[in-house]
Amino acid sequence: MDESPYQLYADLLTENDRPDLAQFECGTDKWAEASTEWIQGSDVWESIKKKGTYVWLFRNDQGVLVGFGSLGFTRRKWPPPDGQHGNLQIIPMLGLDFHFQGKPPDRQWRYSHQLISHVRYEAMKSLAQHVLSGRNTLPLLMLYVHQENAAAIKLYQTFGFTAEPAARTNDHILMLQKLDLPS
Amino acid sequence: MLEIIEADETSLADRRRAVSTIRDALQLHESRASFSVSLNPLEFGAAHRNRSIDYLANEQDSLEARFAVKLKELMKAKAISQSQLASRVGCSQPAISQMLNRQCRPQRSTIMNLAAALDVEPTELWPNLDVADILDTVAAVQEDSEMTQAEAEAIRRALDKPAANIPARPLPSHKK
Numbered sequence: 001m002d003e004s005p006y007q008l009y010a011d012l013l014t015e016n017d018r019p020d021l022a023q024f025e026c027g028t029d030k031w032a033e034a035s036t037e038w039i040q041g042s043d044v045w046e047s048i049k050k051k052g053t054y055v056w057l058f059r060n061d062q063g064v065l066v067g068f069g070s071l072g073f074t075r076r077k078w079p080p081p082d083g084q085h086g087n088l089q090i091i092p093m094l095g096l097d098f099h100f101q102g103k104p105p106d107r108q109w110r111y112s113h114q115l116i117s118h119v120r121y122e123a124m125k126s127l128a129q130h131v132l133s134g135r136n137t138l139p140l141l142m143l144y145v146h147q148e149n150a151a152a153i154k155l156y157q158t159f160g161f162t163a164e165p166a167a168r169t170n171d172h173i174l175m176l177q178k179l180d181l182p183s
Numbered sequence: 184m185l186e187i188i189e190a191d192e193t194s195l196a197d198r199r200r201a202v203s204t205i206r207d208a209l210q211l212h213e214s215r216a217s218f219s220v221s222l223n224p225l226e227f228g229a230a231h232r233n234r235s236i237d238y239l240a241n242e243q244d245s246l247e248a249r250f251a252v253k254l255k256e257l258m259k260a261k262a263i264s265q266s267q268l269a270s271r272v273g274c275s276q277p278a279i280s281q282m283l284n285r286q287c288r289p290q291r292s293t294i295m296n297l298a299a300a301l302d303v304e305p306t307e308l309w310p311n312l313d314v315a316d317i318l319d320t321v322a323a324v325q326e327d328s329e330m331t332q333a334e335a336e337a338i339r340r341a342l343d344k345p346a347a348n349i350p351a352r353p354l355p356s357h358k359k
Contacts, residue, residue: 009357022244033246034317041247042288043318051325059357075327080335085327088338092325114354121351140341144324146317160347164337170320174337180346 006109008066010118013044013055020057020065027098031146035095039068047072047092054122058115066111067096069119071126078138086136089123089179091143116159124182131181139179144172250294250309251285257301257308271300291315 021040026032038044039055047053053072060066070092078086100111107113123141130137143161145152153163153175160177167174258268265279272279273296281287289297291312298305309315330338 008354010354011356011358030311030313031317033311034314034321037246037288037314038318038321040245041318042286043322046287046322047325053325058354063357072325074325076330076334078330078338080330090325092321114352117350117352118354120349121353124351125353138338138342139346140338144320160349162341162344164333164340167331167333167337169324170316172317172320172324174334176337176341178341178344178346182351 004106004109005061006104006106006111007061008058008111008114008118009061010056010058010069013048013057013068017057017065024065024068024095024097025099026095027101029149031149031152032095032098035093038093039095044070044093051092053092056118056122058111058118065097066100067094067115069094069115071119071122073137078136084136086138087130088138089126089141091119091123091141094119094143112155113159116155120159120179121182124179127179128181140176141179142174142176144169145175147171147173246309246311246314247285247288250289251283253308254297255283257303261301263301268297268300272296288318289315290319 024036024039026035044053044055047070048055051072051074053070055068055070057065058067058069072090072092073087074090075085076088077083094115096112096115103111120141127137127139141161143156145156145163147165147168148171153173156175157163161175162177164174164176257263258265263271265283266276269276269279272293274293278287282289282293289309291309294305294309294312294315298308301308305312
């Protein structure tokens with residue numbers, strides 16, 4: 001892929017990033033506010049500490065914070081109800097600062113696309129590591145999205161996620177996709 | 184924009200957006216500024232010159248931070264100790280301490296119980312309860328739990344499909 005001024009850079013979240021998060025703002029919809037609150041409040045640190053979630057901050061070439069992504073695990077018995085506990089990869093939360101939403105016009109470099117592409121790659125890499133180490137991990141990537149967040153549902157579908165409206169938790173529906181190992 | 188911020192009927196969400204717009208116009212977003220000096224002194228000065236901008240400077244705090252401040256204020260005003268509040272709410276004193284110190288976010292049910300114990304509206308503690316609901320859901324789906332029938336069927340369908348043939352690309356590090 002050619003170089004572009006819209007190239008994003010990904011680094012794992014650290015305590016040193018806290019000051020940059022203070023002015024991060026995903027928007028005014030309730031799910032956008034929740035996304036802002038998740039990364040600014042204690043939820044993100046709880047998820048890292050208790051569930052081993054990976055959280056990346058995405059910056060542009062000037063170092064400005066554009067968005068964040070996360071990847072973690074949850075455990076379920078598979079096959080239910082009496083199967084062994086297996087790992088399922090889950091994206092707990094994603095967020096893009098509202099200044100950068102829908103940008104840039106060139107879809108190849110659309111910030112939201114770069115962000116999801118990176119998290120999908122990391123999920124594939126993580127799956128490969130689990131397969132090599134013999135861990136019981138289903139080759140899936142899942143997330144829950146607010147049922148009214150049509151833009152996000154459409155975006156996730158673009159990246160191969162299928163919406164499963166019957167599988168819901170409160171106002172959120174399950175979206176998931178089968179993963180390949182990274183090429 | 185200042186009228187929007189100061190209007191009583193303006194929602195918290197709209198207020199935050201107006202705040203951010205003004206901050207951008209005034210180049211108070213330090214992370215987006217191209218200056219080599221810190222903008223904090225400028226922001227501090229501006230905040231003291233204009234009550235609304237003073238509001239802006241505080242408005243960027245998370246809901247969790249504002250909840251902690253409000254809870255502390257209410258406990259002080261009503262002369263309730265952490266232990267007394269914990270007893271009224273049915274949680275532990277350390278849990279109250281953690282919330283006051285922003286080490287954990289209150290769940291919606293806890294916000295409701297705290298509001299009842301302090302005899303205030305829940306939204307006085309946490310202005311947007313929808314946001315609390317969403318955060319509770321995000322935390323819940325990551326917990327290890329029994330799979331629902333619908334979840335199991337969705338997973339079976341996904342496993343029966345081929346993997347999506349959509350390239351995934353890792354991004355470089357900014358630190359290198």
